[in-house]
Amino acid sequence: MKLQVALDVATLEDALTLARQTADYVDILELGTPLIKAEGLDAIKAIKAAHPDKLVFADMKTADAGELEADLAFAAGADLVTVMGAADDDTVRGAVAAGRKHGKDVVADMITVVADRVARIREVSKMGVSFVEIHAGLDEQAKPGYTIQTLLDDGRQAGVPFSIAGGIKAESIAAVQDSGATVAVAGGAIYSAKDPAAAAKNLKSLIR
Numbered sequence: 284m285k286l287q288v289a290l291d292v293a294t295l296e297d298a299l300t301l302a303r304q305t306a307d308y309v310d311i312l313e314l315g316t317p318l319i320k321a322e323g324l325d326a327i328k329a330i331k332a333a334h335p336d337k338l339v340f341a342d343m344k345t346a347d348a349g350e351l352e353a354d355l356a357f358a359a360g361a362d363l364v365t366v367m368g369a370a371d372d373d374t375v376r377g378a379v380a381a382g383r384k385h386g387k388d389v390v391a392d393m394i395t396v397v398a399d400r401v402a403r404i405r406e407v408s409k410m411g412v413s414f415v416e417i418h419a420g421l422d423e424q425a426k427p428g429y430t431i432q433t434l435l436d437d438g439r440q441a442g443v444p445f446s447i448a449g450g451i452k453a454e455s456i457a458a459v460q461d462s463g464a465t466v467a468v469a470g471g472a473i474y475s476a477k478d479p480a481a482a483a484k485n486l487k488s489l490i491r
């Protein structure tokens with residue numbers, strides 16, 4: 284299982300610092316959606332230039348104009364780009380077309396798919412996305428009683444390649460791996476830690 288750090292900070296300067304602190308321990312550097320909105324697509328270029336050996340994931344969370352938005356992110360240097368799994372089928376297909384043009388990967392973010400997520404995961408997988416991200420966003424995580432378990436159950440059931448994002452911590456990363464995930468995405472557990480490098484190193488060490 285690969286480890287992906289979500290650079291969920293609001294400035295490129297902070298993102299470059301966090302990337303430098305964690306790059307030795309992660310496989311994928313993710314530019315979080317707020318970072319892309321704050322700094323623009325040039326931030327993708329800057330992270331890729333600083334870490335050409337890492338996969339760069341642009342969390343565009345595209346909801347419309349799939350081909351155009353994915354094309355822009357790939358042209359800026361992204362290796363992986365997200366499209367919303369809840370978007371129109373043509374938006375997903377458009378992003379996949381851009382991915383094929385650039386020889387890169389499109390990931391369907393399954394955040395906000397509340398009714399029969401497993402069925403929608405199977406549908407978008409047939410549209411050509413490389414994998415799905417089974418995801419509980421920060422607002423969902425803040426609700427009382429939130430648990431990552433439903434994400435893991437959906438992953439197990441879906442029978443297609445998936446990543447998990449939703450507040451993964453040192454205590455839960457083994458269960459994420461046991462669910463069959465190919466990528467574990469960690470944001471807050473790393474960027475909110477006193478020592479982000481040590482937090483990333485610890486998460487990596489817990490992957491068997």
Ligand SMILES: O=C(CO)[C@H](O)[C@H](O)COP(=O)(O)O
Pocket residue numbers: 289291315316342418419420421448449450451468469470471472
């Ligand atoms: O995309 C996101 C929020 O929409 C986050 O990047 C993702 O949820 C990972 O961060 P965390 O581990 O803090 O949940």
